Amino acid sequence: MTIQNYKLQNMRIDILTVAPELLESPLNHSIVKRARDKNVVEIHIHNIHDYGKGNYRQVDDYSFGGDSGMVLMIEPVFNMINDLKKERSYDEIIYMSPDGLLFSQSEANRLSTKANIIILCGHFKGIDHRIREHLITREISIGNYVLSGGELAAAVIVDSIVRIIPGAISDETSALSDSFQDGLLAPPVYTRPAEFNGWKVPDVLLSGNHKKIAEWQEEQAIARTKLLRPEMLND
Ligand code: SAH
DSSP states (O other): OOGGGSOOOOEEEEEEESOTHHHHTTTSSHHHHHHHHTTSEEEEEEEGGGGOBTTTTBOEEEOTTOOSSEEEOHHHHHHHHHHHHHHSOOSEEEEEEEEEEEOOHHHHHHHHTOSEEEEEOOOTTEEOHHHHHHTOSEEEESSSSOOSSSHHHHHHHHHHHHTTSTTSSSSHHHHHTSTTTTSSOOOOOOOSOSEETTEEOOHHHHSOOHHHHHHHHHHHHHHHHHHHOHHHHHO
8 A cells, every 4th residue: 555545634532541751752752753743643642640540540460360460440531532433443553562463564554554553551460351352443462572561562653654744744655665665675765975094985875866775775685674574575
């Protein structure tokens, strides 16, 4: 799918977390910030503690069966999602999880076409499994390793989704020519000076011959893909 096929829309992302401060910086700078400023995307960060019980706004409890570590309770999450759903319908309710679907460019492309999504960040030992069974429509992992919470993982997927929404990057072709978008890794890029410390930029890039440059970039992209991600060429 190319960006041209995308429906132009303003996307809304609601992130549910017990640690909102972990998301503030990554989602308030650079391309994501500009996309928010331009209203290409609305991002709302909600503190699950607002739905917690009692003076301590409790949202976690010991796990049944005696495993160590606290588990995020179903009730605050259920109530929070319910309140959001009263306002609008959601295309996906995503849980960030180390055992979820491994995140990829194609999943970022797919999600960037959605209108409204919720992303739930786990913490502690994880979340009450009934949330996953009854409320979640998709589970996403950013890799086979365990983080302390879903916030950094959510920031990773939101960044990759937002930067490809039309309007987020002023030069959209730039997002299209990134690695993975056309099934190949990106070719090397260089900038001035043309020579530094005796290390030269490839002559062809200075030639001004656009056809030759395009051929060289394609060759490089194929060679790098063969070397670094051979499995991409088999797909
Ligand atoms: N006990 C769980 C791990 C909990 S880690 C297990 O073994 O599977 C705490 C939280 O961090 C999780 O609820 C999840 O939201 C998030 N998390 C950890 N690693 C992640 C990963 N690789 N990708 C996405 N989210 C992750």
